[in-house]
Amino acid sequence: MAPPLIQLQDIHLRFGATPLLDGAELSVAPGERICLVGRNGSGKSTLLRIAAGIGEPDTGGIFVQPGATVRYLPQEPDFSGFATTLAYVEAGLGPGDEDYRARYLLEQLGLTGEEEPARLSGGESRRAALARVLAPEPDVLLLDEPTNHLDLPAIEWLESELKSLRSAIVIISHDRRFLENLSRSTVWLDRGATRRIDQGFSAFEGWRDDLLEQEEKERHKLDRKIVAELDWLRYGVTARRKRNVRRLGQLHSMRRDRSEERRGPGAVKITVTEGDVSGKLVIEAKEITKSFGETMVVRPFSTRILRGDRVGIVGPNGAGKTTLLKMLIGDLAPDGGVVKIGANLEVASLDQKRTSLDPEMSLRNALTGGGGDTLMVGGQPKHVMGYLKDFLFTPDQAHSPLRVLSGGERARLMLARALALPSNLLVLDEPTNDLDLETLDLLQEMVADYPGTVLLVSHDRDFLDRTVSSVIAAEGEGRFEEYAGGYSDLITQRGHGVQAKAAAASAKPSSPSASVPSPKAASSKKPRLTFHEQHALKSLPKTMDGLRAEIEKFGALMADPDLYAKNPAKFEKTSAALAKAQADLDAAEEEWLRLEILKEEAEG
Incomplete structure (x- = not known):
């Protein structure tokens, strides 16, 4: 296994007499996708700040691999000293980073780069801060509530962008679907200590409930007295989840009824008086x-x-x-x-x-x-x-x-x-x-x-x-x-979810014919690479080299004639990985060739 990029060991931190972190640990290896979960006030943001080098623990070991680039997304970014959002994002780039990434990401997130930070809304501030941490394509991304103030199109775009990165990622979020789609490991911060499961968030709640149930049984073995109110706050979670599973079944039944109602518009006729209708009909808009x-x-x-x-x-x-x-x-x-x-x-x-x-x-x-x-x-x-x-x-x-x-x-x-x-x-x-x-x-x-x-x-x-x-x-x-x-x-x-709101045209055509370019004008306009295509054209060679290295590694493993006999599961896993890497390489080469042709056409 590759050595960790960040390692926090036995982290302790107190605020006054109250311990916030009591032996917490966090290890981030290259390419990992970790979600950090826990109750509000449990110390998740504090632990992430310590990993980013911003906060200091009372005691504990902190290791960051020399040369590793780490970017941290705070819940409240600081824009002081920057005249525009573009200047703010570009300030996050390091030596050797691609300058065009700043403008490309702002464009993808619905900003122009000319916005004044003091006039930004909460959602716009979050988008600019995301562009700043994503632009350098760092080795480690530490994201504290990245979906706050974002609408659905921006959340789904962010998911896609994070999936495409090779960076290791640690995420704090209340968005279950976001965590399920991105995480591969889960770190649970509870009562100052951390516990880890090498599975994504979808497996977390069942695992947590099993741990709490076992803990409750062990507690009752030692003490048969009434459980304190504070314990209810933890153990009551399990009961609520079980009730909610039953309620989801009731909700599905409601949805079937609603669907049948929609399929038969006009089938129900209200013939009672207004006073009787008010109990059943809440709102009708025509x-x-x-x-x-x-x-x-x-x-x-x-x-x-x-x-x-x-x-x-x-x-x-x-x-x-x-x-x-x-x-x-x-x-x-x-x-x-x-x-x-x-x-x-x-x-x-x-x-x-x-x-x-x-x-x-x-x-x-x-x-x-x-x-x-x-x-x-x-x-x-x-x-x-x-x-x-x-x-x-x-x-x-x-x-x-x-x-x-x-x-x-x-x-x-x-x-x-x-x-x-x-x-x-x-x-x-x-x-x-x-x-x-x-x-x-x-x-x-x-x-x-x-x-x-x-x-x-x-x-x-x-x-x-x-x-x-x-x-x-x-x-x-x-x-x-x-x-x-x-x-x-x-x-x-x-066939699709919520899509981004289309930008309004800067000027309306004076007549219907003015909105349609002539064939001659259309044919004379040269193709132009978007920021996304420019980025892909520059990054694909590195991606293809990485895939070729993977294919070579998997091929060397498959060359062992005794592999299947010694370890059938490893043989199957390696064979599937080899096929996937080859398919990914074919797709990357095809996309790179398409973009090269487009670039030549754009350059005349």
């Missing part, structure tokens, strides 16, 4: 439209949302999702069409900006309003301490001021407040932001138990698959279509 100036944000769209439906709304940033959502719940009047809202509709929404929280208020008072020990949840009284426990808060935190809460804890509190309000329509706009994986399980459970209707805007593909019965997708140019099922079902039905 041919609603919305424009801002000359821009058509929502073209004629119709839908019927019934009591108990869970509807997801997906699309790239700027596609009009929030506008459509506001029209559906009556916060924004459509320009055309009609929105019919059921009588006595009570809406509860999640305040993603947390602006309604007083930082000096305690958790207990934030839920009860400062009066009494109980609150009404789902029409039933519940003690505030029990309700806090449902959202993974400890009794000690009940009297703590809100200013000491982490981003994930604030998100949990806002969720608890929203679900405690009397409502029959729950509107969740990006509810998974800042939530750890255990809290996402909790949120999934809460959505499943919610007795009313749910409208959900999210870029989290796995969460959509686990919660919604239908998806309204932005199709581009203000068009929206509804699909039965979750996000994976949407891909099956339309």
